[in-house]
Amino acid sequence: MTGGFELRETGSKGVGVFAAKPFAENDVIFEEKPIVSAQFCWNEAYGYYACHHCLKPMESVEENVRRLTANTSVVVPFPELCVTDKTNQVFCGACGVGFCSEVCKTSADQQYHNLLCPGKLPAMVHLVETWKRMHYPPETTSISLIARVIAMIESAADRETLVQNLMSFSHEATDESSGLCLLQGRDDEDKIKTLQALIQETIPINHAQSFVSEDGLRSLFALIGRNGQGIGTSVFSEWVKAIEKKEMSAEERESVDSFIDTAYANMNEHVGSFLNCEGSGLYKLQRCVNHSCQPNATINFPCSDHTLVLEATCPIAPGEEICISYLDECMLERSRHTRNKTLKEFYLFECKCDKCIAQSDQPDVTSEEDSDEEEDDEDMES
Ligand SMILES: [Zn+2]
Ligand SMILES: [Zn+2]
Ligand SMILES: [Zn+2]
Incomplete structure (x- = not known):
């Protein structure tokens, strides 16, 4: 297979994506358009x-x-x-x-x-x-x-x-x-x-x-x-990226940075976190990338369209499995039990990544923060 990676049977997790060459942090592993x-x-x-x-x-x-x-x-x-x-x-x-x-x-x-x-x-x-x-x-x-x-x-x-x-x-x-x-x-x-x-x-x-x-x-x-x-795309975040790369005087930089801060603050007030054009798609290769609570890759949309790019977030050695996180940043910080509750509910599997194995002695209870939230949920329902 071209592109420095291969698909392999993993056993319990089905097919996985494995590095066939070394990748450095921020390297593109593959790029694909959705079906x-x-x-x-x-x-x-x-x-x-x-x-x-x-x-x-x-x-x-x-x-x-x-x-x-x-x-x-x-x-x-x-x-x-x-x-x-x-x-x-x-x-x-x-x-x-x-x-x-x-x-x-x-x-x-x-x-x-x-x-x-x-x-x-x-x-x-x-x-x-x-x-x-x-x-x-x-x-x-x-x-x-x-x-x-x-x-x-x-x-x-x-x-x-x-x-x-x-x-x-x-x-x-x-x-x-x-x-x-x-x-x-x-x-x-x-x-x-x-x-x-x-x-x-x-x-x-x-x-x-x-x-x-x-x-x-x-x-x-x-x-x-x-x-x-x-999938998320935004013309404003593309413009911000282009601004960061542009050479300009310190004075210009200060003024444009303050424009960006003000714009984000005003957007937050008007639309909250809904800044992007949002949708979803089905990707043939991406669906083979398994989950880990300690991922070594991430998904981006750098062309600001539905073209998906899998990018290394740390150095990856040949033969290593390439994994992303199906959970958001905040959920990744939660206890093993809480993470797995979510993975079972939405993706129907229990995670056996290195982090989960290392934390296997953690008790099967939700962390304090989580149980607070569950109580809140119950309050809202009643
Ligand atoms: Zn039409
Ligand atoms: Zn895990
Ligand atoms: Zn188009």
Whole structure:
């Protein structure tokens, strides 16, 4: 396999990614585009304006800062460092959605948009609205992603290969995982039934019938719940990175740094932590990267679109397994018991990484901070 890594059977964890050459900190291990991706529905509804296909931001940095701070008079310095190139942007003539380029529009049209375009299929709007009432932010997946998978199977020239690719992702719907994507209520079964009926009614399907049966849809939800990778893009953070690299006088630097601090503070006040265009996707290689509570790699989106990059966070020797963390920074600091409770709930496995083994003598109780939170949760429910 090219690129300095190989896929290998690990036994208990299934396939894993292993280094085939030494990697230094910050080295790129691989880069890949998703089989399918989509922006989250509320993220799109709230005006986070991204390419309908690849999630590249469609706004200029100034439009972005103005929207996120609710201040229409902000003037962003060094506008030439903005990465958004509007000259190539194109729009769907039937529904008006935007694409960063003709390439993205053509891919979308061929793969799913010809079938799902709400300009030709107005009922799509109702499907999305029904979903939005079931799944509020913070979002973890979207009905758009499910609809795209179905439309891709329906429209694919090489349907067999696509289905094989999709079925290589873990997709068994167990009691614990059937409603993983919805996660926001105890009536996930009802929600799946409602969505299934609506999808059958909305999308004209000849070839993908087995995927929109109740069981088919349940395993599609399980597949996306267990393998979906979050994607975040931001024209402002790209601009900040470009500013950091630009040579300028100390005086200019001070003034632009203070502009950035103020902008972030005002964004925080207006939109909190929702700064990015957000969505999720399915990645063929990334799904093989296992979890460790002491990861040696991380996932980034340096092109500010759905192109995923796996990057080393420390030196990695040939033969070593390359792992990322499925848990966020804050959860990684929690006790072994708490980490594993989350991993079991969301990913259906118990972690046996070096850190977990080293902490195996820790008692099976949640740490004080965690049990406080659980009490809070109970208070809220009662
Ligand atoms: Zn694009
Ligand atoms: Zn359209
Ligand atoms: Zn672990």
